[in-house]
Amino acid sequence: MFWKMVAGALRRQKGKHVMIAFTVGLGVSLATAMLGVMFDIGDKVNQELKAYGANLNVIPRGASLLGDKYQLAGDDGGEAAEEVLAANYIREDELYKIKMIFWAYNIVDFSPYLTARVKVGNEEINLVGAWFNKHLSLPTGDEVDTGMASMKSWWKIEGQPVDEAFPDGVMVGRNLAGKLKLAPGSTFEAAAADSGLVKTLTVRSVFSSGGEEDDEIFAPLALAQELAGKPGLVQRVEVSALTTPENDLARKAAQNPDHLSRQEWDTWYCTAYISSIAYQIEEIMPGVRVKPVMRVAESEGTILHKTQLMIVLLTILTLLCSALAISNLVTANIMERSVEIGLMKALGATNLSVSLLVLTEMLIVAFMGGVCGYLAGLGLARFIGLAVFGTSVEVKTVVIPITVLMILAVTLLGSLPSLRSILHLRPTEVLHGR
């Protein structure tokens, strides 16, 4: 009988119930989309921030960062000189190991750098060798293309970028090009400051970075190694990695991983924190130190935290609006049925049994609307992902139980005022018009 009454009521007030289902569906679709984006936003924000450059600097263990940039040492031969070289340089042929750590697939790009001092006319300037779009064949069988081309996406380049296939082709910084009157296609002679080796170089492009690089020349790594007299060596490596935003565990590990408990250590090591990736690179390349660019890592955490907070608040607001709209619709529904409810009470129905009947109707309607809303939310999340991040958002399965709870919460919250009116409804007022 109960279900006959529920089915009958659902059939009789089809229009109102469709409106309630639509309202629930609208709220749930927005909430599902927002939660879907929220759970996936970590990776998306991370990918966006990769456009702002490397977040890890790999330097030789014995060298200070300042020394790496401006000092060239260990070029006088002998065993001591070898040690100095080992302390101040990284072997180019070991760099592939960066792509062999546990989090290899999170290493998006990396590029080594070596600076040679050269004379062009009367000017003594830096010629920076780097990988631009280097192809690597890893021992694992994987093929990788990496280099600084995609790590410096904000550089404005006029002309052709440097290509390893053109060993004497270089990029000249805008300031330097103006000073030396160089343009794409022109050639000039550069002499190594130490050895006096002279090379005729071709300008492939002029670039603008907005930084000190505008006074430098960028060239294929092999050219810089030849001019600096450091074959097979690099001074530093910039690594761009997809990382998990920092949290308390990551910060604790960054101070000293040895202070972590075994469980904390496992969690930290198996999570793509910037500190755990740095640790793993140091593990596989014992001669280097890896310094996270904390400015970038912290920005990721801050942006993510604020964005997630905003999404949670918007989701709550959306659900509250839905609850309010549902409340109005359910109250109108109950008012329309006040005689029917009054009759039930006159026949001996308790407040509980009438409330259960109404709630069951509302929950059935809400779940139908909620399921449609959830499916629409999946599509909306996909649209938001494509529109904002350029890739679709993958809605995690954890959103499903949250959606069910949302439907329950919104329906119960929206039904509260009408349930209250059921409790206070007096049969005499509706059956006899008193």
Place this chain on the structure above:
Amino acid sequence: MSESARNILEITDVSKIYGPLKALETINLTVPPGQWLAIMGPSGSGKTTLMNIIGCLDTASEGAVRLDGLNLAQLTRAELTGIRREAIGLIFQQFHLISYLTALENVMVAQFYHSMVDEGEALAALERVGLADRAKHLPRQLSGGEQQRVCIARALINHPKIILADEPTGNLDEANESLVMDILHNLHQAGSTIVVVTHAPEVAAHAERVIVLEHGRVVSDK
């Protein structure tokens, strides 16, 4: 057997006050089991208020109401709901059938809230009011007289101790009025206690006792 044990209904000094208005004033009334009582009076005389108090749909402001020996003033709202379910059969002037349920299901609703549904018993109740063949019809497919007979079947289904009918023929034509009154006669002959509220003398004439209310007071008891 004492006097109070014999009476199904005892009303003692009952008043109902709405702010400055006294809808009922010091009403005293006893109804023995099996009696057919008609309550008459003009509009606003307090007949429906008195019926609501007897039917546990409302409570008296003053005085005592005993239904089948129970003092209604001492009962909670939930207990009054229980009394309505167990002891009272209500017949309304506007029928108040649930529009999306069939005649049979409307009768079964009363069973549902009383104990458990029994389709055979509900069908028998409809047969008793001459509507077995209309059991599967929705209220909108029934005439006014048929709807009132469904309402009577619903009032009878749980074997109430007292049947309260508020203007049972108020919305019916003469032929249907006659049908309904015949059913009430049959119920009375079968031993049911019936209280009918009406302003129509021809309806009240069927009762074995008629009281007349005016301005909330009993002015006649015959």
